[in-house]
Every structure is written in C-alpha cells, then in structure tokens.
Amino acid sequence: MTRVVTATHPSETDLLNLAMGREPGDDTAAARKHVDDGCRRCAQRLRDLSRLVETGKKENAFDSLLESDLLPELRRPTMGRTLPFVKARVSVDDVYRLSQTAEKPSELILQAARAGPDELAAALRSLDGQGYRGFALLYAAQKADKLVAEDPNKALALARLIFEEAATLPLSNPKERVASPAPRQAVLAEAALLESQALLQKGEADSARKVIGPARDLFRESGDLGFGVALCDYYEGQASGFAGDYDDAESLLKRALAVFSEFGQGQLMGRGEAALGTVLGQRGDAHRALGCFDRALEFLDPESDSRPLTMVLNNRAHTLARLGRLDEARATFARALNLARRHGYKSSVFFVRTGLADLDFRRGQYARALRAFIDLSREAGEIGAPMQVLFARLYVAECHARLGSYGPMATEVEGLRRERQANRFSPSPALGELFVCLDQGTIDADLIAHVREYLQDEENGVKRAYRPLRLVG
C-alpha cells in the first residue's frame, strides 16, 4: 500500500538537529515521523546531513589531536616487519634539502627566460645531471606567472621547453613508497598550466582551455590529492570566462574555491574570488561580483598580495560605479591608487586614473573628465596602448560634445579616423557609423556614447551585432 507522506518537508535545521541527535523537540519529532513515513527525498537529505555531521565530528577530533600539547603515545607493533619486507621510505628531510637547493636554479631559469632563448637553453643545460633538476623545472613553471604578465610569448616558450625537458624525468609511481619527489607528470602538468596562462594572456582563451584537459590527467597520474586538479579548475575557469562561457567559468571557479578553502590557502581563495568576481562582472551581474570582490579583499594581504589587491580594488570600484554608488567607488579607487603608487605599479595607476576620470564623467563633471581623459589619451599613446587611446579619445570627444564644443569634438573624431588602423576595432561598423555621421554633420554626444558603449562591450567579450543609433531610436 502506498504510504501517505505529508506535503510539507521538514526544514534543513530540523533535519540537522535530527542528524546530530539533539534533544527531541516537536519539530524534530515531526521531522523523524516525516522520514519514517517514507519520504525518500527527506531520507536522502537526512543521510547526507548525517554523513556531514559524522565527518565534522571526525575532523574536529582530528584537529584537537593535532593541536594538543601532548603527543599521544602510539603502541608499537609487537612483531615489527623486518627486511626484506620493509621498503625504505625516502627521507623527507633529504627531499626538503633538495627542494631548497632547487630554489635558486629555478629563479635563474626565469631570469634566463627573460633574457632570451640562448640564455634559457644554457640555464636548462646547467641542470643536467643535478639531483634537483626536477624540482628546479617544477618550481620554474610554478613561479613563472610573473613572466606571463611581463611577456606571454616568453612564458609560452618557457612552458614548451620545460615540457620537452621533463621527458627525461622519472615517472611518478604513487603506489610505491620510493616515489619520485618531482615526477615527470607533475612537471608536465605545471608546464601545461603555464602554457595555458600564457595563451590566455595572449588572448587565445579557447586554446588556453584546451591545454588544461591534459594537465588535469597528468596531475591525477602524479597521484594528486585534489589540489592540482583544483588549480586546473581555477585556470580553466578563468579561460572559460574570457571565452564567454560564463556558466562553465562560474562552476569551475566555485569548485576550485571549495578545494582552496579545504586546503586553507587564503591567497588562492582571494584570487579565486577575484576571478569569479571578474566573470560575474563580465556577465553583468554587478551585485554578485561585488560580493566576490569583498570576499577577495578579506583574503589578500596588502604587503604580500599588493598587486592582486590593487586589481581587486580597481575592479570593485568599477563595479560600484556600475551600481551607481559613486562615492564608494571613488573611495575604493583612492585605496587602489594609494596602493599602486606605494608599490610603483605604474600601469595600475594608469587604470585607476581612468576609472576616476570615468567617475567624473558619470557625475556629469565633463570639464574635469575632459582634462583627465586628454592626459590619459596622451599617456596611453606614449606607452603604445592603442585600445586605451581609442577609448580615452572617445571620452574626450563625448566630453567636448556635452560641453557644446563641437569644433574640438569633430577634430577629435577626425583624429580617431586618421589613426583607426592602430587598433583592432578599425573594421567595426560602429566606428564606420561615427565617421559617416561626422562627414554628414549629424554627429552628436549620444552617437559617440552609443559607439563607445558598443565597443566597450565588445572589448569585454560581449558579442552582439551592432545596431546603428538611428535604428535604436
């Protein structure tokens, strides 16, 4: 006979109380009855919660042992195993010393990678026959993220060379006690992660994603305990975000964050939250993006993570500006600016100043914004950043138009037309409409704003067909 189960399912709290065996109240008793009456869904929920409670209890007990002052005495086995049955474990102290010896050579590899291919080849050859070679290659791949920021092509070349070099390293055999401390698979996996970062930096998001698949397999083969795969999720999540696959990006980054949290690596959680915030910001979910940036700020240290912190503050300020919280945005930009100036991050200062000028523009302070964007346009030209030049000049033209200075506005747009080949938007129909309207004398501030917003969306990876302003209305 089919059992009749009440339609109202017990709350999570009641089920949790039940799972924890807390004092039975009316609600807990009702929850018990509901489960006993045969609600399969709630029975499953209760099983899950019970498992969670059990794990929590075990981990708490585990932690109390780890933190206790006294080391519990363990009973030695009465019949200890004797040779030849005991397989010797490699001394962890020896491996630590080996890894420390590899620190300097790994830095030298990075310096050589910056210097050029000949220097890099020489640095790699200097490792031949050295016991720390595996560690040096491994650490070089892990530390090369700075090189990615400086020159993705050199980082890519380094990743591929490390990949080749790793071919002669011993394989990992996780089942054996005498396992290689820096096995081939681990070095190959790290090289693949580096390659992915470099490709993403070059703007090849799809290629960057493809590289991660093999890296994930290599980590597993090397006996990964979950952390390596989480790193793969993190990098793939970033790449997916920039490839416009926001759902994938979000789920990968969340998965990575869960593991970083489990492994207690705050700085990686900060970076993961920042990456997730960026993805959410890209997809236009400013509220959730703000939450991520706020959490990222809690994890990042102003001294040791000053650069990512500057980035997070900068992006947080942009998000606040999007939400119309302009005063908070200004205060956050100010923090970012202070940090960037204190640490000498010139490019960060440039971007923060762009954000501040944008705030003036949003507030309708066009004269002030105009002065700032003129300076920024000139500076962007000096450092050879054509995209920044394009946007700064569009802002300058729009400010002129809003201030009623049509002559300077036309001059600015004319200047853009002359230099349009310098940026990748030169074939864009948006710019086409702008120049046609300039010739026809129908150009105005609204058209410039329409073109700028379309190009900014495209810059942020939002793919949509351009609709001329006259069709939009």
Next chain:
Amino acid sequence: MSWIPDEILPHEEQQRRSPLAPVEPPASVRPIWDWEELNAKFRPRLIAAGVIRFGLTQDECEDAAQTVFLKVLAMNPRVRDPKAYLRAAFLNRCDTIIEARDRGHKIAFTDRVAETARTTEKSGSPSRTLWKRVQDCLTKRTRS
C-alpha cells in the same frame, strides 16, 4: 566604462596585451616555512591523529604522511600555509585508504561467496545447501 581585466600589465607590455587577457597575479613574497616544526612536530601528530581517529595502522599513516609531505614540497611556491595543506591532504589520503580497504573487504566477501557456490556445485549438493552456506557467509560478515 571598460571592464578592467584581472591584472594590469607593466607599461612596456601593454602594447602586446590583448584586451581581455587576464594575467595571473605575480607570485607574491612567500613566507618561509618552519620545516623543523613541520617535520619534527606536526608530522608525528598527523600520524597519531590518523591512527587514533581513523583506526588506520601506524604504517598506513606513515605512508600517508610521507605522500603528503612530498606533495607539499612539490607545491612549495604555491602553498603559503603548509600546515593547512598537509592537514587537508592527509585527511583526503586517510579517506582514500579507508575506501580502498572497504573495497577490498567487499571483494574478499564476494570471492568467498563465489568460492562457496563453486564448492557446493562441485560436490553436487542441493541448492538448499548452497543457499544455507551463502547465508552463513552473510551472517559472518554481519558479525564482523
């Protein structure tokens, strides 16, 4: 307003930068690990906690500790809090050992039932005997 990418590049590199390319923040200043404390104090505690809380043998826990210590060394530039890493990795390792052990028990049980069935069939015993022996196996398993 333009969305600012994850990382901001040095001036000289902006030219090469593609508009949306994020950059992993450079490796930050790494705190130096207190290796002596990790190896001499934390490691025996991990082993003891594994033995006491998970009922694993000391040998199994020493293997697990060995694995996670080698792993943390392989991730040195990425790991800022080695104790937290070691704790989580060790717990995962203990779980894996327990799962493998449970799987082994299940396989051993299945093998025993199959062996019983084969013997009963060879000796030409009736199916009732076979059923009784399988039930015996089940009873033994429940008791254990």
